[in-house]
Amino acid sequence: xxxxxxxxxxxxxxxxxxxxxxxxxxxxxxxxxxxxxxxxxxxxxxxxxxxxxxxxxxxxxxxxxxxxxxxxxxxxxxxxxxxxxxxxxxxxxxxxxxxxxxxxxxxxxxxxxxxxxxxxxxxxxxxxxxxxxxxxxxxxxxxxxxxxxxxxxxxxxxxxxxxxxxxxxxxxxxxxxxxxxxxxxxxxxxxxxxxxxxxxxxxxxxxxxxxxxxxxxxxxxxxxx
Amino acid sequence: xxxxxxxxxxxxxxxxxxxxxxxxxxxxxxxxxxxxxxxxxxxxxxxxxxxxxxxxxxxxxxxxxxxxxxxxxxxxxxxxxxxxxxxxxxxxxxxxxxxxxxxxxxxxxxxxxxxxxxxxxxxxxxxxxxxxxxxxxxxxxxxxxxxxxxxxxxxxxxxxxxxxxxxxxxxxxxxxxxxxxxxxxxxxxxxxxxxxxxxxxxxxxxxxxxxxxxxxxxxxxxxxxxxxxxxx
Numbered sequence: 513x514x515x516x517x518x519x520x521x522x523x524x525x526x527x528x529x530x531x532x533x534x535x536x537x538x539x540x541x542x543x544x545x546x547x548x549x550x551x552x553x554x555x556x557x558x559x560x561x562x563x564x565x566x567x568x569x570x571x572x573x574x575x576x577x578x579x580x581x582x583x584x585x586x587x588x589x590x591x592x593x594x595x596x597x598x599x600x601x602x603x604x605x606x607x608x609x610x611x612x613x614x615x616x617x618x619x620x621x622x623x624x625x626x627x628x629x630x631x632x633x634x635x636x637x638x639x640x641x642x643x644x645x646x647x648x649x650x651x652x653x654x655x656x657x658x659x660x661x662x663x664x665x666x667x668x669x670x671x672x673x674x675x676x677x678x679x680x681x682x683x684x685x686x687x688x689x690x691x692x693x694x695x696x697x698x699x700x701x702x703x704x705x706x707x708x709x710x711x712x713x714x715x716x717x718x719x720x721x722x723x724x725x726x727x728x729x730x731x732x733x734x735x736x737x
Numbered sequence: 738x739x740x741x742x743x744x745x746x747x748x749x750x751x752x753x754x755x756x757x758x759x760x761x762x763x764x765x766x767x768x769x770x771x772x773x774x775x776x777x778x779x780x781x782x783x784x785x786x787x788x789x790x791x792x793x794x795x796x797x798x799x800x801x802x803x804x805x806x807x808x809x810x811x812x813x814x815x816x817x818x819x820x821x822x823x824x825x826x827x828x829x830x831x832x833x834x835x836x837x838x839x840x841x842x843x844x845x846x847x848x849x850x851x852x853x854x855x856x857x858x859x860x861x862x863x864x865x866x867x868x869x870x871x872x873x874x875x876x877x878x879x880x881x882x883x884x885x886x887x888x889x890x891x892x893x894x895x896x897x898x899x900x901x902x903x904x905x906x907x908x909x910x911x912x913x914x915x916x917x918x919x920x921x922x923x924x925x926x927x928x929x930x931x932x933x934x935x936x937x938x939x940x941x942x943x944x945x946x947x948x949x950x951x952x953x954x955x956x957x958x959x960x961x962x963x964x965x966x967x968x969x
Binding site for chain 1: 805853857860861864867868871872880881884885887888889891892895896898899900901902903
């Protein structure tokens with residue numbers, strides 16, 4: 513067990529170190545996220561006010577695009593210089609590799625969210641202070657499910673020529689249940705002043721469990737150098 | 738004609754005949770619904786198509802799992818054929834549903850749970866076809882689409898549950914009189930026969946194409962074996 517945890521820590525540290533030294537992804541993805549918020553803010557007429565609760569949907573668009581770019585990046589670093597082949601012949605379980613990639617992706621998405629969310633809050637005049645804890649919980653659960661699916665498919669399609677567009681095409685429709693559930697919860701909390709819906713939270717939890725388990729099982733079959 | 742062609746012809750004749758029979762039944766033996774009039778009759782096609790959509794999606798799932806398990810190309814061809822028919826049927830469900838909605842609710846589209854669910858289902862399987870079309874390597878395409886076919890099917894109940902969070906105006910149960918029930922039952926036969934026949938025909942075409950391109954030969958073996966093979 514400790515061995516597995518140490519392997520995960522090593523792999524995650526490797527990914528984050530690469531990102532810290534090259535700074536290829538985070539800057540680009542964060543600016544893209546802010547751009548999305550600005551474009552949609554202008555498009556939805558945020559300057560006239562009264563659209564605060566729409567910020568959650570706008571933030572989702574930013575998270576989705578940013579997430580796909582992160583998934584693609586963490587997998588594509590393995591494509592250079594046969595790194596993936598090296599990783600596969602190393603005595604590391606494939607499930608461990610999946611867990612490490614998932615954690616790397618979650619850390620990167622968290623970093624992006626920490627910049628993009630305040631941007632959305634400010635630009636849309638969104639009153640996050642009504643329920644910041646619930647917002648964090650819902651977004652956290654949603655991101656986990658999104659990243660679970662995204663990490664699996666990033667490993668699958670990163671070898672094809674169309675990697676970028678294809679990954680978004682595949683991951684977006686699969687993630688729709690999460691988007692529907694979390695935006696409905698947010699509307700309930702921030703527009704209608706309700707409490708956290710148990711049913712919607714259940715859908716998010718079920719999505720996480722189903723796709724973490726399915727991805728963990730299938731990752732073994734799909735990883736090829 | 739050989740025996741196979743005769744059987745195929747007989748199958749499609751029976752399918753066409755049952756379509757005609759079901760259409761006659763709806764035209765002459767069922768009453769017009771009081772408020773919606775003749776548009777209500779679209780329902781006899783709508784429900785069988787919806788149920789056959791689920792069956793086709795289920796077949797995609799089974800064939801995808803079969804491919805990942807055995808890595809035989811015919812599983813992949815079956816999954817591709819089923820997905821194509823699933824998209825066709827789901828398109829019929831969406832279009833008939835929209836015509837119904839226009840008549841019953843006065844709007845072509847509303848984000849009610851079932852409409853949203855059908856739309857997302859349609860998107861999921863359209864993307865499946867797009868994924869297949871955009872990967873060139875046959876083996877890679879088979880693996881990617883098999884994984885996608887499994888994950889998409891696991892996604893279906895979650896889409897259903899999440900769509901239930903939206904507000905509903907779709908009828909959840911409908912009371913039908915005797916002749917309407919008979920007509921509905923009569924429509925299941927041709928729609929199911931047509932769906933099965935289309936999947937079989939598409940599957941045969943996929944097999945023929947694969948054999949023509951000469952890749953129905955044994956699959957390359959998995960990664961570790963290949964690596965050892967390369968080393969030798």
